[in-house]
Amino acid sequence: MFREESGRLAATLVSTLGTFELAEEILQDALVVALERWPVDGIPRDPAAWLLIVARRRAIDLLRRDIRYRDKLAELDRPSAHEIDDRLRLIFTCCHPALSREAQVVLTLRTVCGFSVAEIANAFLASEATIAQRLVRARRKIAQAGIPYRVPVNDELDERLSEVLAVLYLVFNEGYLTSAGDRPERRDLTVDAEWLAGLLARLMPDEPEVLGFLALIRLHRARAEARFDARGRLVLLRDQDRSRWDRSAIGKAGELLLEAGRLRRPGSYQIQAAIVACHAEANSWEATDWPQILALYNELLWLAPSPVASLNRAIAVRYVEGPSTALAAVDALAPTLGRYHLFHATRAELLRDLGRPGEARLADEQALALTANPAERALLEHRLG
Amino acid sequence: MKYMLMFCRDEGAGPSWEQMSPEAQAQLGGQIGRWHAENASRIIDKGHRLGASSMATTVRHKEGGAIVTDGPFVEGKEVVSGYVIADVPDLDDALRLAKTFPACSTVEIRPLTDQP
Numbered sequence: 001m002f003r004e005e006s007g008r009l010a011a012t013l014v015s016t017l018g019t020f021e022l023a024e025e026i027l028q029d030a031l032v033v034a035l036e037r038w039p040v041d042g043i044p045r046d047p048a049a050w051l052l053i054v055a056r057r058r059a060i061d062l063l064r065r066d067i068r069y070r071d072k073l074a075e076l077d078r079p080s081a082h083e084i085d086d087r088l089r090l091i092f093t094c095c096h097p098a099l100s101r102e103a104q105v106v107l108t109l110r111t112v113c114g115f116s117v118a119e120i121a122n123a124f125l126a127s128e129a130t131i132a133q134r135l136v137r138a139r140r141k142i143a144q145a146g147i148p149y150r151v152p153v154n155d156e157l158d159e160r161l162s163e164v165l166a167v168l169y170l171v172f173n174e175g176y177l178t179s180a181g182d183r184p185e186r187r188d189l190t191v192d193a194e195w196l197a198g199l200l201a202r203l204m205p206d207e208p209e210v211l212g213f214l215a216l217i218r219l220h221r222a223r224a225e226a227r228f229d230a231r232g233r234l235v236l237l238r239d240q241d242r243s244r245w246d247r248s249a250i251g252k253a254g255e256l257l258l259e260a261g262r263l264r265r266p267g268s269y270q271i272q273a274a275i276v277a278c279h280a281e282a283n284s285w286e287a288t289d290w291p292q293i294l295a296l297y298n299e300l301l302w303l304a305p306s307p308v309a310s311l312n313r314a315i316a317v318r319y320v321e322g323p324s325t326a327l328a329a330v331d332a333l334a335p336t337l338g339r340y341h342l343f344h345a346t347r348a349e350l351l352r353d354l355g356r357p358g359e360a361r362l363a364d365e366q367a368l369a370l371t372a373n374p375a376e377r378a379l380l381e382h383r384l385g
Numbered sequence: 386m387k388y389m390l391m392f393c394r395d396e397g398a399g400p401s402w403e404q405m406s407p408e409a410q411a412q413l414g415g416q417i418g419r420w421h422a423e424n425a426s427r428i429i430d431k432g433h434r435l436g437a438s439s440m441a442t443t444v445r446h447k448e449g450g451a452i453v454t455d456g457p458f459v460e461g462k463e464v465v466s467g468y469v470i471a472d473v474p475d476l477d478d479a480l481r482l483a484k485t486f487p488a489c490s491t492v493e494i495r496p497l498t499d500q501p
Contacts, residue, residue: 098476145496146386148475156477 004048007112007199009055011086014111014149024111024139030055087112088151088203091196095164096147103138104167106131112199113192123189124174161204165213165269168196172217177373190221211260212270215253219276222249233382234375238285250280268304271296290319307336311346323353341370345380387429387497388479392467392489401437416487424482430470438464463491470497 009030013023030051044050094107109115109123117135121128141147152160175189197214204210226240235241257273275296282288297313310333318326327350330343337343348363361384368380402410421431441457457464466489473479476494483492 096476098480144498145494146388146474146476146479148477150477152477 004195007087007090007114008048009052010111010114011090013055013059014090015086026055026058029058085151087199089149091164091200092151092160093142093147093149095160095167096142097160097163098145098147099138099141101167101170102134103141104163105170106134107138108167108196109171109192110135112196115192161207161209164200165209168193168200168213168217171196172220176220177375190217190224193217194221206263208260208263208265209267209269211256211263212267212273215257215260216269216273216276218249218253218256219273219280222246222253223280228375232375232378234379236379237279242283245280250277253277254281266299266303268300271300271303275300288319290316294320307333308340308342311337311340311343314346314350318350318353323350326350327354339370341367341376343367344370348383386473386475386479388471388473388476389495389497390469390471390479390483390486391465391493391495392469392486393463393491393493394466394489395462396438396464397462398490402434403437413488420486423485424471427471427473427478427482428469429472432467432469434467435465437466465493 010023010027013026033054034047034051038044038047091108091112094111095104099107105124106120109120110117115123117128117131120126121131124131151157171189172193175191175193194214194217197210197217200210201214223240223245225246226242226244227235229235253273254277257270257277260270260273275293278289278293278296294313294316297309297316300309301313311330314326314329314333317329327347330347330350333343344363344367348360348367351357351360351363364380364383368377368384371377371380400409405413421428438457441455443454443456443458445452445454445458471479471482473482479494483494486492
């Protein structure tokens, strides 16, 4: 609830006050008052309205005192008719390309999702001081460099939208790659990423990449239960217990993807979602439609070439053309992916398939040396015996 | 908001202005002229093309005096080759200016401040 309401409130406040910092302050004040009063007075019947009233009161107070803001007073008293616009503007501003990716992430989590500084610090294993400083610098950049508070139009929208989706995907992956068992007190970023993606889809229902992105996130989350075993170890897709997959969610995500497809504007997130959907719809690893997946990867690489996508394509190549061809394709990526642990882990798989266990072992060791992620390390250590 | 747009080029890639043929200079000059014409309302100082980095001289203040050396202050492939000052509502407008400039590979956009 807090996430939904604080985002909406922040958007309204930024819109009427025209400054991030003041809006932030007011929002913080309102939340502090809530945290002080609710345990004593009880949670109000309509917490959102309560927060809004407190925030407005405080804003009006501040505005009255500051002559520069007098003309904004009238605006604040009127309920915002442009709520949808405000939240979109907030998201696009937080994800402006003039801000560093780190700045985009902390701003989005703080302002749109209502994360506290402590929660962000905990999620990214950083100190609160670092996160607080990152936020200060980001807001300063917005003010001093003149980053506008608006939804980009026309020819700029596609490029700016892909920036937003990149930020959301980063948030999702940060949460996805960590086992909940590791740090149970940590907020599940995959839930927040899905919420953000859902919000974006509600605000921009005619953007196929947004729908595709939401489908992608939902397909990943639908299979989350099977990703870790009872001991918190990562389970490879091929070994996952598919009865633990949420088939209903998978079906719905598939429909969302079809809806995106009807808009007839293919894009990289739609294709990535289609690839995951292919896996998700297979009843077993053996039943996977690998030729279809390979075709989709070829399309993806044509549209949005990337070394990691090439690496993942090689796994499909292995099942369509054999491990020898696949290994050649992977080896060709060595110049770009030599420091990427999954490059070595994939080589190890293929070398094992080709009956070269000594080299496979070396590759697994190289992979282990390149990742700090506890779940992945456990898997690799187990493989090395 | 006022911004300085610093146009940068890789001096190793392609001919410098002086090395270009008159025809090539005329063509590029024409493109730049058109850009200035289209954006006249946004540019408050049309700036200059700077001399090549080999024509630069750098002064470094140190304890006990100043050291004068030949060349730009940062040794790098890309050097500032020109600038304009723009006055536009926000960064997105400055970005549009930078994206449409025809004559360089990189543009740095810095807001101007009122401080000394």
